[in-house]
Every structure is written in structure tokens, then in C-alpha cells.
Amino acid sequence: MTSNLIIGTRGSQLALWQANWVKSEIERKFPGSTVSLNIIKTKGDKILDVPLAKVGGKGLFVKEIEDALLEKRVDIAVHSMKDMPAEIPEGLCIAAIPERENPLDVLISKNGFKLDELPKGAKIGTSSLRRMSQISARRPDLEIVSLRGNLDTRIKKLEAGEFDAIVLAAAGVHRLGLSSKITQYIDPEIMLPASGQGALCIETRENDPKTSDIIKSLNHATTATAVIAERAFLHRLEGGCQVPIAAHAKVNGDMVEMEGLVSDVKGSIIFKSALSGKISEAAQIGKKLAEALLEKGAKKILDEIYSEK
Template sequence: MRTLRVATRRSALALTQTQYVVDLLRQVARDAAFEIVPIRTRGDEIVDRALSEVGGKGLFVADIEDALASGQADLAVHSLKDVPFELRDGLVIGAVPRREDPRDALVSRTGQGLFELPAGARVGTSSLRRQAAIRHLRPDLRVDTLRGNVDTRLRRLEEGQFDAIVLAASGLKRLGLAARITEYLPVEQFIPAVGQGALAVECRADDAEVLRYLSAIADAETTRAVEAERAFLSRLQGSCQVPIGAYAEPAGRDLRLLAFVAHPAGDGHVRLERTGPDARALGAAAAEEALRQGAEDWLSAARGD
């Protein structure tokens, strides 16, 4: 019997997501045993600065990819929104299981929704994308950076440091905290992060046995949708320094893609909606249009070109 070592971050959410994937795999890999390998990543250690200042979401993935590449782990479970558009050589995303709720969620101390919060209310989020969306819809609110795991963010809200916070609905649901959600923010107004609500199971490209197991837990509809979203991100060469969102969903036989790019300082934004049958072509075409509409200058400035 082969023991498959599954690398993951140490947070309660990451461990819950990993257990979900392991439970799926146990149904198809009955001749395998599983060992969860928790890894503390650099992204988990740096909680006093915005991700855009310290290297981006790839900080949550790099140490785990080290474990895969070195053979310390056989597969890894990530939140797909944390996975850069370029993977390390020799590694692949072997499966994207069925997606959870992709929406952002507002949690407020008073039960007030986004448009009910009083002017000057303090809203916390770790995401430049969410900050840009809030400032566009409610420029009278105060938006501040909030890092840390879900429990830490909820505690800071309860302590009165914020009037409301914005989190991924998927994380709250997976942790059994859906009752804490004050308001689900519609994808038309808050276009989600690329891959939000989806999980990525990464492994070595030459591990045929693991890839065979993973193919059995992949969800075709989710995989197709996130392929379009990641094609959008890849063509933009996007990073955490520029607010970017993309969300794809079935539209008959086609995909409908909502996409968003904003100036980091709030000096403009591009919002697109496109429909098409080919996921990668759809994402790339939307990205080309965003670049033509001004995103090229914002992204170049962020890269220091």
C-alpha cells in the first residue's frame, strides 16, 4: 500500500480543505493510505504587511512546492486563487474539484449590509481587488488592510477594530461559519479573484499514479471555468500589485466571463463581459481588451517596466 503525503498550509481552513480532498481521494484510491503534511509558509509568517508589499500570494505556495519538488510530499492542496499563473517546472495541477461558492461575503458587527454602513465606517480586507470594488461602490467608506486567518479577522471585527470585513464566502462555508455572513456580494459588483472558491491539487508531472487518482476527482465544469479565468490572468501577467478579478460560469454550451482590472490607486478601472466556447481563447481575448482599455499602463507601472 502506497502512502500519499499531502502537503498543505497549517491554517484551520487549509486543513479543512485538505481533508475534503483526501476524503474524495479515499473513494477512488482504495489501495492507498494518506498522510497530511502541514507546512508553515512564508505567507503565513508575514501578517503585518499587505501581500502586494511582500511578494504576493505565491508566498503561500512556494514552500509547499519545495516539498513536492523534493519528494517530501506527493501532492498538495491549495486555494486556487493563491496559485500563480506559472507553476514550477515539473509540477502540474492534477485536479480542480467542484467549486464552492465563488462570491465575496460581508460580515458586519451591526448586521448592516454594504450599502447600509454609515459614511466613514471602517471595512477590512487583505485584497486590493476587494478594496478597489468597495471604493468604487462606496467611496465614503474607510478601507484598511486586514491580514491573518479567518478566526483572526473575525476576532478583530468583534473587538471593534473594524465595522465590517470582507472574506471569501467559500472559506466561511467550509469552516461551518456561513451563519456569520451578513451579505453575499454579487459577482456582477464584486468580480471574484481568479479561481476563488476552487481548490487546486498539485503534484509532480511524472507521477502517473497520483495523476490517475486526481483525474477521478476533477470537476469538468469547474476546470473549464477556471481555465478561462487563469488564461485571463496569464495574458495580463497579473500580480498582487494590481487589482484583478475574473469569474467564468456556464452559459449554455458557452462560458460567460466577467473580468475586472483596476488602477492600484483607484484612478480608473476596466470591467468586461465576454462569452465564448473556448475557455483559454475567451480568457486571452478578454485580457487583450483590458490591455487596450488601459490595463497595460497600470500593469507595466506595477512591474517597473
């Protein structure tokens, strides 16, 4: 099977790494195929001077790429899974979820201090409400400052002395070959990752079986099972990447073990729970875990956050 395919991607260094990885895998598995990239700017790329939570809307880093896919300007869309809203536009589908990178968050600090070692009042940068709330719960004495921009831009700001430490996804740091800069892999007991963190999402049109058949060869069943559970959790909570919701599922044999969290923005109220079950019930596990947190009191927190948007 040979094809000429166009991948829609954001233009950041990390997004291009991800898209080029997909391109090379397709060309390796299907000799004779040619794959090119179409770089598309998203709303999230254009608005850099406002915290993500205040920009509003879902799909800040994917909508324009999905539009190009629906309009047949591209054949494939490659995203970071954690940027994906819970709902996929009609006519599109997630065709493959490749093997996941490390899903944890990492701390990179100027002086080699771990999170618990940072001095009182140290300035820590992140753009994520999920990270902000969990840092605040652990270290309420730190100054958390909104930090936007591509991964390499954030590291440059740290090295320029604008921050004492920053928090990033381990996956992006690994993919760009910057692992030596990591000070600490943050234990999920301290900071639970975002739904889908560390995984890629490869999206195609539903009515394009030829492309879907090619992309399916990149799917990693174990990763897909874990991400299905996490996204079912996110979907039940009607969450996006701007809300302090966290979920992490692991597959052990024929079982899925999952933790979920909902927090207020300040980290003063945190609802956390865990659930496990058969891999065939991954989506139901995610949904049930979300419902357990809603019953505990998470609904009130989410209602307040959504009413402010």
C-alpha cells in the same frame, strides 16, 4: 489501486479543512489507500504585519509547498486556487480542480449593515487590493484598513470591535461552517471575484503518473473549464493575488461566459469587459478578454503597479 500518499498543506484551519477533504475523497474512492498531511509554513504565513501587496513576489502561499513537492517530501499539494500564480513551476502540474464552492465575496458586519448601508467613515477590513479597489469605487467614504491573518482570526478581530465590517471569500466561510455570520453576498456587479476563487487546486509532479491518475478522479470538468478561462486571463495580464485583477467565468451548456476587470489601487479607474464562447475555447476566451482590457487602457495601470514592486 492503493497508495500511501502525503499531502502538503498550509496549517490554517481552512487549509486543513481543504487538505482533509482531499484526503477523505482519495480514501473513499481508493479503499486501502492511506493519506497523511505534512503542514508547511509559507512566506505568506510568516509575514503577517505587512500588507500582501508590499510583501512582493508571486506564490506567497504556495512556493514552499511546491518546493516540497518537487523535492518529493510530499506527493500532492492542495491550495486555494486563487492563491496560485499564473505560471506553474517546471515539473509540476495541476492534476485536478474539484467542484467549486460559491465564488463570490461576502461582507460580515458587526451591526448587520450591508455594504451600501454602512455609515460614512466605517472601518472595513481586507488584505486584497482587488477588494479594496472595488470597495473604494462603490463607497469612497469608507475607511479601508489592511487586515491579514487566517479567516477565523479576521472574524475574531471584527467581533472584538476592531472593524465595522470585513470582506472574505464566501467559500472559506462556508467550508468552516460559519455561513450564519454572513451579512451579504456581494453581487459580482459590485465586486467581481478573484480568478479561481472558491476552487481548490490539487498539484502533483508531472513525472508521477500513478498519483496523477488517483487525483484526476477528483476533477470537476465544469469547474475546470471556468478556472482555465480565468487563469488564462490572469496569465496574459501577468497577474498574481496582490494585483487588482478580477475574473469570473460561468459555464452554461456548451458556452463559457466571462467577465474580467483591471483597476487602479484606489478604484478611481476601472476597466471591465465581458466575453463568451465555446467551452473548447476556454483558454482563448480568457486570453482575448485580457487583451481587450489591455487595449482599453489597463496596460498603463498594470505597468505602474508592477514598476512599484
